[in-house]
Amino acid sequence: MKLLNETLKKISTLDAEAMKKASLHIDSLFKPLKSLGRLEDLAIQLAGITKNPFPSVDNKAIIVMSADHGVYEEGIAPDPQSITAIQTPNFAKGLTGVCALAKQARADVVIVDIGIAKDIQDHRVINRKIRYGTSNMAKGPAMTREEAIKSLEIGIEVTLDQIKNGKKLIGTGEMGIGNTTPSTAIFSVIGGIDPEEIVGVGAGLPTEKLKHKAAVIRKAIEVNQPDPKDGIDVLSKIGGFEIGGMVGTMLGAAAERIPVVVDGFISTAAALIAITIEPKVKDFLIPSHYTAERGGKVAIELVGLKPMFDMELRLGEGTGAALAFNFIEAATFMVKEMGKRP
Template sequence: MPSDMEVVMSLLADTIAQIAPLDAGVMQAARARQDMLTKPQGALGRLESLSIQIAGITGQVRPQLKQPAVVVMAGDHGVAAQGVSAFPSEVTPQMVLNFLHGGAGINVLARHVGARVVIVDVGVASEIPAHPDLVSRKIAPGTRDFSVEPAMSREQAQQAVEVGIAVAVEAIDAGADILATGDMGIANTTASSALVAAVSGMSVAEVTGRGTGVDDAGLAHKVAVIEQALKLHNPNPADGLDLLSKVGGLEIAGLAGVIIGAASRRVPVVIDGFISGAAALVAAALAPESKAYMIAGHRSVERGHQAVFGSLDLEPVFDLNLRLGEGTGAVLAISVCQAACKILDEMATFGEAGVSGKE
């Protein structure tokens, strides 16, 4: 019998191996259809390119996105003990309960776009009461304080990625045809800044923002804590599991798995803000082919988010000065993705409408 570790290794490797390039032929056909619709070529800008990307992802010339879902991964961070957040760790389980009761920002915006919300406890430090809408897949009660020791073992990092893969596949098997990523975890901007600095090569100060709203002194302290951690651990930017185990978060690992799982099933995945962006960097390190399946939902106020776009060659759908996380920006961007696909599918061609086209 294989060990649990061998099973996990095999499942992750198998999932990555299933990720194929986008369907070039379908994209060519979708582009040709866009060029025949009753408008000047390119007149709908990003909606056109989004529809073509989604066609290539799904393998459908006229894709339809009717069952969106957002996966919100929750986990705590040991580095919160260093005072890097304006909020205490107790807020993490309290907000998970708020999600489950339907009262958070992500619940409101998910209802607005008709998206199912999947709440996953992958590493909350306290026990959350059982709830029919809670997916309990806890790997550990939070990470360790990565300013003094690795955040988690390499095995735990892989297990958390595996949780994300499984949750994504379960959502897709239940009918989801587009996924969004969301997060909850006090101090997770600290872990994300560490990951982004490690991957991008930019200085910690360049990619570290105020998170939940720390003051100038708090920001300087946050930068110093991250610098100390990176000097101590020296994570390998090309090794996603090394990044996660040294300075990552369990919910960040879970989101990386969601991205990889979606890509393996040819389902588009809309990336939320800074924390989801850090997870996307990890996913790209683990599975470079997954980048083609990512859609950047929005540009966060967090200053390091732009470094994520540079590393992944992504352009956000919009910029609304959001910094909440939870998947809020991503679910709003799902509505734009749906609109893009509806244009491609429902808009008449010049021939169908009897309109004279360009000579």
């Protein structure tokens, strides 16, 4: 709890002076005013985050949190839970979707076992396992409040290590069979939305099973009665370890004034938890894309962010964040490489 409290105390606001300098500089470039649209807004936000009108984001990483979920036993996912353990080492080997896109973006992929149901025998996977998956949230809390805080602090610690190693831009990613279920539950609780309105197929659940998935989420909310104003309570009762890890990444990056990119549906659920814990975090978040997951647009509206693009992605892993890295770095090149009007 000490690390979490210290981190929360460090989170401040955007630097207005740096943003003003960046805005004036951008307006002086060889182009019509505001003609580069949201790329200009992005450059100004980066200035406010970093306190530098001319920031660099050339050293990048996507931190992928991997964990399993006890609610899987309720039949809410089409794939075997063992896929989490099978797929996680493939991140370390560079074989997954996010690894391919991160390579193009010249970004590292950091993979963390924060709660996989099996042991992972790969030294390239950072072992910060809290336990072997969460408990079944349809029968009681997914985790204790202490475990929820631990997941946040693991995310903070891993992120601080990356920042100490020179990372200037962080993306959030995840792996966990069934994790659209706790994510939907988070949106339902904090947004006051019936699960059936936003529940989606995740990794390929047959549509005829969506009513059952929504019923499981509704039951979990009724059983646990999470407090929508207490982000840690929501996380502990209906969340996942990897969601908590991503929340920690967002909090840790914000505390160190490092921009952090939100990926898709599950990452957005983490963003909503992070903002519920500390509203100032929102200014340090850069949304990547509109997820194709049903309920995705409702989710991003709850967070209050406007994504950069819509390519109908729903893989997760941090793939949208990796693509967004290119836009973000382009904003810094605009500021540094364009000439000024005479």
